[in-house]
Amino acid sequence: xxxxxxxxxxxxxxxxxxxxxxxxxxxxxxxxxxxxxxxxxxxxxxxxxxxxxxxxxxxxxxxxxxxxxxxxxxxxxxxxxxxxxxxxxxxxxxxxxxxxxxxxxxxxxxxxxxxxxxxxxxxxxxxxxxxxxxxxxxxxxxxxxxxxxxxxxxxxxxxxxxxxxxxxxxxxxxxxxxxxxxxxxxxxxxxxxxxxxxxxxxxxxxxxxxxxxxxxxxxxxxxxxxxxxxxxxxxxxxxxxxxxxxxxxxxxxxxxxxxxxxxxxxxxxxxxxxxxxxxxxxxxxxxxxxxxxxxxxxxxxxxxxxxxxxxxxxxxxxxxxxxxxxxxxxxxxxxxxxxxxxxxxxxxxxxxxxxxxxxxxxxxxxxxxxxxxxxxxxxxxxxxxxxxxxxxxxxxxxxxxxxxxxxxxxxxxxxxxxxxxxxxxxxxxxxxxxxxxxxxxxxxxxxxxxxxxxxxxxxxxxxxxxxxxxxxxxxxxxxxxxxxxxxxxxxxxxxxxxx
Numbered sequence: 001x002x003x004x005x006x007x008x009x010x011x012x013x014x015x016x017x018x019x020x021x022x023x024x025x026x027x028x029x030x031x032x033x034x035x036x037x038x039x040x041x042x043x044x045x046x047x048x049x050x051x052x053x054x055x056x057x058x059x060x061x062x063x064x065x066x067x068x069x070x071x072x073x074x075x076x077x078x079x080x081x082x083x084x085x086x087x088x089x090x091x092x093x094x095x096x097x098x099x100x101x102x103x104x105x106x107x108x109x110x111x112x113x114x115x116x117x118x119x120x121x122x123x124x125x126x127x128x129x130x131x132x133x134x135x136x137x138x139x140x141x142x143x144x145x146x147x148x149x150x151x152x153x154x155x156x157x158x159x160x161x162x163x164x165x166x167x168x169x170x171x172x173x174x175x176x177x178x179x180x181x182x183x184x185x186x187x188x189x190x191x192x193x194x195x196x197x198x199x200x201x202x203x204x205x206x207x208x209x210x211x212x213x214x215x216x217x218x219x220x221x222x223x224x225x226x227x228x229x230x231x232x233x234x235x236x237x238x239x240x241x242x243x244x245x246x247x248x249x250x251x252x253x254x255x256x257x258x259x260x261x262x263x264x265x266x267x268x269x270x271x272x273x274x275x276x277x278x279x280x281x282x283x284x285x286x287x288x289x290x291x292x293x294x295x296x297x298x299x300x301x302x303x304x305x306x307x308x309x310x311x312x313x314x315x316x317x318x319x320x321x322x323x324x325x326x327x328x329x330x331x332x333x334x335x336x337x338x339x340x341x342x343x344x345x346x347x348x349x350x351x352x353x354x355x356x357x358x359x360x361x362x363x364x365x366x367x368x369x370x371x372x373x374x375x376x377x378x379x380x381x382x383x384x385x386x387x388x389x390x391x392x393x394x395x396x397x398x399x400x401x402x403x404x405x406x407x408x409x410x411x412x413x414x415x416x417x418x419x420x421x422x423x424x425x426x427x428x429x430x431x432x433x434x435x436x437x438x439x440x441x442x443x444x445x446x447x448x449x450x451x452x453x454x455x456x457x458x459x460x461x462x463x464x465x466x467x468x469x470x471x472x473x474x475x476x477x478x479x480x481x482x483x484x485x486x487x488x489x490x491x492x493x494x495x496x497x498x499x
Contacts, residue, residue, distance in 0.1 A: 021064045023072055023230045024113065026052040028083055028122030035086040036097025037122035043067065044116045052118075055081060061139075072230070074138025074210070078170070081133040085122040088154045088226070089194055097121065107153070110197040114151040114227045123154055125224035132216045133223070134172065137230065140207045145233040145281060145466075148202040148211075152185030152225045153195045159221025160188045164200055167212040178205050179367060179461055181416060182218045185225075203418055204233055204281050204366040204466050233466075281366055283352055284464030285310050287325040287457035292318035296325070304358030304469045308351050313440075315345035319452055321412065324371040325462075326454025334444035337381040337401065341442040342390035346377075348441040348455065351388070352432065352465060359433040359472050364422035366464035369456030370405045370443070371414045376451035377443025379404055382421060384430060388438040400424040414456045433472065 028037035029052045040050035049067040053059060059075040085093040090105045105117035114120065126133050140146065152162050161184045168176045183200030187193035205211065211230075217223040284300040287310075295311035312318060317329040331344040340346035354360040370380055381401030385392035401424070405415035430437060443453040455463055 021070065021232050022113075023062050023064050023070065024048060024050045024119075025062070025075070025228050025230070026050045026116075026119045027124045027225055027227060028052065028085070029054040031096065035084050035093045035122075036095045036101070037083060037085055038097055038102055038118040040116060040118045044118075046113070046116075048113065050116070050119065051075070054083065062137075070139070072137065072139040074136065076136060078134040078136060078212075079132065080127075080130050081124045082127050082130075083122065083124055087156045088123055089120045090117075093121075106194065106196065108196040110199075111151060112199065113229060114149075114199070119227045120151070120153055123152065123224045123226040125154070125157070125222050126216055127222075132214050134212065134214045136170065136210055136212050138210045140209055140211060140230075141232070142207060142209050145204045145206055146211070147231040147233055148200075148205060148213075148228060149231070150183065150200045150225050150228040151195075151198075152183060152200075154224055154226075155186045155192050155194045157186060157191070157222045157224065159217035159219050159223065160184055160186045160191070161218035162200070162215050162223040162225055163218040164202065164225070165214040165216075166202055166205055167214065168206075168208065169210075170212055172212060172214060176212075178211075179203075181369070182414070201416065201419065202367070204461070204464070206281065206461075280466070280468065281461070282360060282362065282465045282467050282469060283308060284366065284461055285350070287455055287462040289325065289457050290320050290322050291325060292320050292327075293325075294318055300464070302469050304355050304471070305360060306353040306355060308353065310348060310350035310463070313345040313347045313349060315340075316347075316453075319454075321371075321452075321454065323456065324369075324412075324414070324454035325457045326371070326452065328373075328452045329449055330377050330443055330446050330451055330453050332375075332446045332449045332451070337379070337383065337399075337442040337444055338394055340377075340444045341381075341383055341393045341396075341440050346443065349388075349439065350441075351436050351438045353436040354432045354434055354469070356434050357472055358469055359431065360467060360469040362425065362430040362432070362437075362465050362467040364425040364466050365418060366461055366466050367416075367456075368418050368421055368463055369414045369416045370403075371412050371452070371454040371456050372405055372407060372443075372446075373412050373452040374408050374410060375447035376407070376412075377405075377453045378407055378445040380417065380441065380443050383440045383442060385438050386435065392438075393440055398428060398430060400428075412452065412454075416456075429467070 026040050029039045039052035043049055048065040049063050051062045055077050061069050061073040064070050090101045093101045105121045107115045107120050161182050163182045165180045166178045168178055179202045181200050181202050184198040185195045215223040215225055280302055282302050283298050285296050286299040295309050298308050301307050316327040318327040330346045331340055379402040383393050383396040384398035385396045403417040403420050406413050
């Protein structure tokens with residue numbers, strides 16, 4: 001009996017569990033660089049294992065946070081770089097690095113998983129002769145999406161932020177750019193203050209098996225990085241708990257098994273295969289740059305979903321810029337999003353449609369960076385309704401926000417609100433079955449109507465929705481399966497009485 005139950009639970013696990021894992025990369029090793037570095041040996045204080053890397057070495061198989069060897073590998077630098085620990089979180093260091101210097105490494109709880117002194121004490125950076133540092137990670141799963149996080153911390157550099165670009169191939173061409181983001185490594189205004197809070201995040205990156213990374217100074221100077229993580233995206237599937245309940249039901253039935261163990265096992269396999277669901281990017285828009293187009297058609301739609309257009313409402317005047325898509329003429333002021341979402345027509349509109357026979361659950365966005373000018377909209381909301389009229393958006397079914405963005409003193413500035421928005425989605429996801437859902441991304445609270453508000457656009461995955469889509473089993477199939485289970489239990493009971 002125990003063996004059979006174990007087998008059944010294993011079958012359930014195969015059907016409901018997605019591959020998950022995190023790989024941590026520490027840039028810098030003991031003895032590397034102009035100034036001393038440090039490798040992470042064994043598990044850190046949190047129990048996580050790291051891959052400490054240096055130049056001139058090929059790493060065929062990286063370990064995950066549990067220490068298990070993975071198929072992810074082929075890690076190697078494609079350019080030169082500078083390794084150093086000087087003026088990093090440990091301040092002035094020497095060669096070799098002393099224990100006192102290592103112990104002086106500064107970081108806060110905001111560093112999260114990167115908060116390890118051996119990880120943060122050293123870093124790699126660009127140089128005048130090497131303005132971009134590039135590397136590759138091979139052996140990734142082409143059927144998965146990946147989140148990338150990175151952390152940089154140093155001071156007295158001739159830039160204050162790093163731009164990370166991720167590409168799909170080794171051409172490092174704009175056409176193969178998947179995503180880009182910027183994170184500070186020192187204070188923008190006080191060069192002697194290191195970063196202790198900012199983490200760069202790139203979400204839901206697809207791959208054909210390899211990702212190509214590039215860092216550079218965000219403002220034309222030095223770019224640097226201390227560490228990064230590669231996380232396999234896992235989105236819970238809607239029918240997970242249903243399958244678990246079926247598993248417990250069948251185990252209960254098996255308590256009276258005599259001659260029908262094989263029959264129960266076959267029935268379980270059939271039930272677990274009724275629903276087909278998987279985590280993925282649902283729909284995506286590749287937004288234009290240096291463009292005054294008012295609308296963009298999605299460049300990717302998962303099977304079971306229709307294509308969709310994202311467009312500026314009539315209150316926005318399109319205005320061209322090199323790294324975002326949107327415009328000016330946002331109605332100034334306001335204390336909530338509803339006027340701009342309706343009568344003022346100051347919003348971006350898009351929808352998602354689950355075709356006949358499909359259901360979709362939306363758990364978040366792939367990326368969402370908001371770019372504003374000094375007088376642009378300070379507060380942003382994402383509103384959702386099942387009908388596309390102003391009345392519905394006065395009292396929407398979902399109101400995610402407000403998300404406050406940083407207002408620059410001059411020019412424009414991009415604020416990444418992906419994490420904040422996805423936290424709201426996690427608390428209140430959206431499920432659509434054989435229907436269309438409508439969204440309006442609304443900005444308000446700007447100083448004057450000439451201010452600009454745009455969605456950041458740099459790669460091919462500028463903005464999209466993530467979650468899970470699956471086929472809806474026909475009611476007759478589910479009914480027959482349940483009837484079969486009841487009949488099976490009755491037969492088992494009768495067999496036991498006879499014996």
